[in-house]
Amino acid sequence: MRRAALISVPYIWLLALFLIPFLVVFKISLSDIALAIPPYTPTMRDGFWNMLSQLDFENFIFLTEDDLYWKAYVSSLQIALISTVLTLMVGYPMAYAMARAPDQWRPTLLMLVILPFWTSFLIRVYAWVGILSNEGFLNQFLLWVGVIGEPLTILNTNTAVYIGIVYTYLPFMILPIYSALDRLDGSLIEAAEDLGCSRLKAFWLVTVPLSKNGIIAGCFLVFIPALGEFVIPSLLGGSSTLMIGKVLFEEFFSNRDWPVASAVAVILLLILIVPIVLFQRNEQRQAEAET
Amino acid sequence: MSRLSPFNVVSLTLGFVFLYVPMLILVIYSFNASKLVTVWAGLSTKWYGELLSNEAFLDAAWVTLRVAVISSTIATVLGTMAAYVLVRGGRFFGRTLFSGMIYAPLVMPEVITGLSLLLLFIGIGLDRGVLTIVLAHTTFSMCFVSVVVSSRLMTFDRSLEEAALDLGASPLDSFRLVTLPIIAPAVISGWLLAFTLSLDDLVIASFTSGPSATTLPMKIWSSVRLGVSPEINALSTIMIGLVTVGVITASLSTKHAALRAKRDEQAATRAT
Numbered sequence: 001m002r003r004a005a006l007i008s009v010p011y012i013w014l015l016a017l018f019l020i021p022f023l024v025v026f027k028i029s030l031s032d033i034a035l036a037i038p039p040y041t042p043t044m045r046d047g048f049w050n051m052l053s054q055l056d057f058e059n060f061i062f063l064t065e066d067d068l069y070w071k072a073y074v075s076s077l078q079i080a081l082i083s084t085v086l087t088l089m090v091g092y093p094m095a096y097a098m099a100r101a102p103d104q105w106r107p108t109l110l111m112l113v114i115l116p117f118w119t120s121f122l123i124r125v126y127a128w129v130g131i132l133s134n135e136g137f138l139n140q141f142l143l144w145v146g147v148i149g150e151p152l153t154i155l156n157t158n159t160a161v162y163i164g165i166v167y168t169y170l171p172f173m174i175l176p177i178y179s180a181l182d183r184l185d186g187s188l189i190e191a192a193e194d195l196g197c198s199r200l201k202a203f204w205l206v207t208v209p210l211s212k213n214g215i216i217a218g219c220f221l222v223f224i225p226a227l228g229e230f231v232i233p234s235l236l237g238g239s240s241t242l243m244i245g246k247v248l249f250e251e252f253f254s255n256r257d258w259p260v261a262s263a264v265a266v267i268l269l270l271i272l273i274v275p276i277v278l279f280q281r282n283e284q285r286q287a288e289a290e291t
Numbered sequence: 292m293s294r295l296s297p298f299n300v301v302s303l304t305l306g307f308v309f310l311y312v313p314m315l316i317l318v319i320y321s322f323n324a325s326k327l328v329t330v331w332a333g334l335s336t337k338w339y340g341e342l343l344s345n346e347a348f349l350d351a352a353w354v355t356l357r358v359a360v361i362s363s364t365i366a367t368v369l370g371t372m373a374a375y376v377l378v379r380g381g382r383f384f385g386r387t388l389f390s391g392m393i394y395a396p397l398v399m400p401e402v403i404t405g406l407s408l409l410l411l412f413i414g415i416g417l418d419r420g421v422l423t424i425v426l427a428h429t430t431f432s433m434c435f436v437s438v439v440v441s442s443r444l445m446t447f448d449r450s451l452e453e454a455a456l457d458l459g460a461s462p463l464d465s466f467r468l469v470t471l472p473i474i475a476p477a478v479i480s481g482w483l484l485a486f487t488l489s490l491d492d493l494v495i496a497s498f499t500s501g502p503s504a505t506t507l508p509m510k511i512w513s514s515v516r517l518g519v520s521p522e523i524n525a526l527s528t529i530m531i532g533l534v535t536v537g538v539i540t541a542s543l544s545t546k547h548a549a550l551r552a553k554r555d556e557q558a559a560t561r562a563t
Contacts, residue, residue, distance in 0.1 A: 002462070007383055010373040010433065014392040017430040021407035024414055094306040097299035109303070111542055116310055119534045120491050122508050122515075123527040127313035130320070130519045137316060170310065228400020230494050235515065245402045249494075252406060262410070265403045276398050 022269075029059055029262035059263035069264065072242040073271065079158060079233075079243060080226040083165035087222045088215065090166055091173035095214075096207075098174070099181035110178075117171045125164050125235050132160050132236070156238030164232040169225070173218040180214025181207070213286045220279035227275075228268060244268055314531055321524035338525040345522070351510040355490060358421060358506065362428035363485035369429065370436025370485070371478055377437065378444040396434040404431060405498030412499065419501030427499040428489040435488060436481035443477035476545075483541075 063069045098109045116124060131137045132155040139151040154160050184207065192202040208215075230245035237243070244264065252261040295303075321339075325332030342348060373393055380386070396404065408427045412419055451473070455465035471478075493508040500506065514520050 003380070006372055007376050007380060007389075010369045010376065010437075011385070011389055013369055013430070013433070014373075014389070017408065017411070017426060018392050018396060019388075021411040024410045025403075025407045028410055090306065090309070093298070093302035097295060097303040100295055100299055101303075102295075107542070107546075111538065112307060112310070115535065115538050116314070118487055118538055119314070119531050120508070120527070122491065122493055122511055123317070123523075123530060124313070126511070126515050126519075126523065126527070127317045129515065131313055131316065133519075167309070167313070170306075224398045225400065228402055230400075230402050231512075245400060248402045248406065252498075258410070261406060265406055268400065269403060272398070272400070276395075279398070280394070 025262045025265055028259055029266045030057065031259050032058070059259045060267075062260060063263055063267065068242075069244075069247065072244045072247045073267070075242045076227055076244040077271075079161060079165075079241075080223050080229075083162050083169075083226055084219050084223045086162055087166045087169055087173045088219060091170055091218065092177055092215070094170075095174045095177035095181055098178050099184070113171050113174050113178075121168060122231060124168055125231055128160065128164055128167065128236060129155065132163070155236065156241075158237065158241055160236035161233050161241055161243075164236045165222070165226050165229065168232065169222040172221040176217040176221065177211055177214040180211040184210050213282065216282045217279070217286075220275055220282070224272065224275055224279065227272065314527075317524050318528045318531060321521065321528040323521065323524075326521060338521040339529075342522050342525045342529075347505075348507070348510060348522075348526070351505050351507045354421060354504050355507040358424050358428060358496075358504075359486050359489035362425045362489050363432060363482050365425075366429045366433040366485040367436050367478060367482045370433040370481055371440050371474075373433065373437040374439075374441035374444055378441050393434050393437050396431045397438065399431075401492070401494035402498075405495040408495070409498040419499060420503040421500075423499045423501070424496050424504060424506065427495050428485075428492065431495065432485035432488045435484050436478075439481040439484060440474060440477045443474045447473060 094113075098106065098113075101109055129136075133139075134151045134153060134155070136155070138154065139148075142148045143151065154163075188210070189202050189206050192206045193199065197205065228245045229243060230249050233241045233243040233246045234249075237246075245268075248261055248264045248268070251257050251264060320331075322334050322336065323331055324335035324337065373389075376383075377390055377393065405427070408423070408430070409419075412423050417423060447470070451469050452465050455469045456462070460468065491508065492506075493512055496506045497509055497512075500509070511523055511526065515523055
């Protein structure tokens with residue numbers, strides 16, 4: 001009896017506030033826009049069979065006809081992919097150095113990586129507006145050094161979006177790679193070197209493959225949220241930066257086209273299912289390998 | 292392996308410069324007297340004064356704090372229950388669905404979570420305001436709490452609970468007197484995580500709040516869309532300062548507790 005109560009309270013909460021809302025989105029994505037509040041025609045009012053005959057996929061057809069959406073999905077995937085690779089390139093050397101650092105430094109280094117995660121995401125993205133703008137700190141610095149003759153335009157371009165994503169998601173990349181490298185048995189590398197591997201070769205043949213799970217986990221932890229990102233492209237990106245999170249937000253709040261916004265959400269979810277399932281499988285394999 | 296090559300030192304240094312310089316610039320320029328953010332015009336605290344006399348910001352801060360405290364507390368209770376069910380519940384009907392619903396919100400884009408909750412609230416005719424933001428925040432942060440707590444529960448020695456039950460404790464007593472004290476650090480970090488997530492959230496709050504409730508991130512958002520503002524720099528500095536103090540205190544106190552436990556252990560071994 002007590003067990004039933006323990007299970008059902010969080011279960012019902014999640015059903016009511018997580019699963020059912022998705023079904024609502026799905027339903028509205030299949031209804032027509034109406035000039036009313038709420039601005040869509042109800043789909044389920046007259047019973048189930050009636051509903052089936054009323055369903056139409058015109059919102060989805062609309063999405064395929066207007067190439068804005070198609071471009072937004074492709075460019076979101078592209079931006080998320082490029083930023084993930086960049087984050088890996090910045091994060092791996094850091095995680096590697098942390099794993100090689102003397103034992104007494106490690107707690108401090110870890111805290112330094114985690115600390116930005118606790119500070120406001122919005123503020124960390126905002127900090128870059130003042131740095132990347134035309135008269136911002138980066139341009140002033142580069143002009144002063146004399147590397148460039150006139151200010152570079154970085155803010156409101158995709159470059160700024162990459163910088164923003166790398167900056168905010170870096171801890172998510174470093175932590176899983178660090179924990180994989182931390183468990184790595186150093187004698188394996190010594191063995192490789194004893195057997196005639198150069199240091200670089202030992203790194204590629206031993207260290208990288210053994211930290212593979214950390215790399216995979218880190219990449220998914222950056223890629224998945226970056227794909228639906230809204231704050232970074234809106235604040236740092238330009239009008240030409242198309243990302244699906246931003247399109248959805250605008251479709252909903254500016255155009256007030258709820259059925260189309262819902263259809264955009266349904267397709268984003270379908271795209272996300274693939275990496276999410278892959279990520280779960282990687283985590284499960286890792287958990288099984290440990291036990 | 293604990294030898295740092297020059298390459299390691301360089302990558303760590305550059306990495307931490309990259310992580311900390313942007314925040315440092317915000318902090319420094321919050322004390323700038325000029326309204327132009329890139330021109331230094333001497334030291335001043337006037338933006339802090341303006342911030343603290345700005346009613347709209349104070350109201351938003353109060354709303355945010357209330358939402359964060361209430362939602363993280365409910366989320367901690369629900370999340371701990373969910374973790375207990377996942378780790379100890381055994382088999383029950385719909386277990387796969389349940390664990391799916393716990394893990395999915397962790398990776399769900401905020402725009403989708405926000406949109407779906409808003410459509411639900413409108414569908415059932417619930418007025419949007421503090422209550423709806425609390426419901427939304429509780430839902431996604433309980434999943435984070437449950438992940439943190441369940442990882443602690445998995446490494447927990449079950450025989451301690453069984454011993455308490457054998458010695459005549461009721462299941463509730465054994466949870467209260469044995470399990471809870473042991474998983475307490477995870478429950479506390481879960482609460483802190485939920486609290487920060489709630490303080491920080493812009494997207495879900497924008498979808499689920501109504502005209503009666505504006506949170507601090509929403510207020511920040513509407514002013515930074517127009518560009519850099521010195522008041523927001525001052526606000527950022529206050530928030531960065533609070534977090535830094537909090538994190539350092541927390542890590543020092545865990546270190547302290549670990550040292551004390553070690554000392555006690557040594558004293559106990561000597562005594563026997």
